[in-house]
């Protein structure tokens with residue numbers, strides 16, 4: 524079966540740990556798509572959604588810290604985009620709490636579009652900069668062990 528979000532190298536932003544996290548996010552959205560298509564019920568959907576929100580927070584924190592240590596001029600605007608996404612997803616959670624029969628597909632298609640658009644535009648601009656200034660390559664011990672810990676916590680991605 525075709526993945527709901529198909530990963531391809533055109534989505535790569537040139538920074539390995541960010542690409543790995545993006546693959547993880549896409550995998551979670553795909554898992555949610557399988558759960559929804561398979562009629563696993565809203566509990567399964569909500570469980571995946573909770574994990575997705577947590578992993579998204581970790582991912583955003585990773586990007587924001589990389590932008591911050593590299594003095595990226597677009598940090599503030601980029602961070603705002605991340606905050607907006609969290610707010611919108613939280614509003615879906617609220618909607619599903621209030622109306623358990625609300626369509627899951629709205630959220631699914633929203634997530635796919637947001638993720639792909641954000642990666643292609645904002646994350647790629649950030650990635651180009653991180654590669655240019657060399658942050659993409661420098662990996663301190665602390666960064667490595669943090670990423671390793673996150674990887675084991677969520678079960679994929681973040682291989683330092």
Ligand SMILES: [Fe+2]
Pocket residue numbers: 586601605641645646
């Ligand atoms: Fe981002």
Ligand SMILES: [Fe+2]
Pocket residue numbers: 545582586642646
């Ligand atoms: Fe990202």
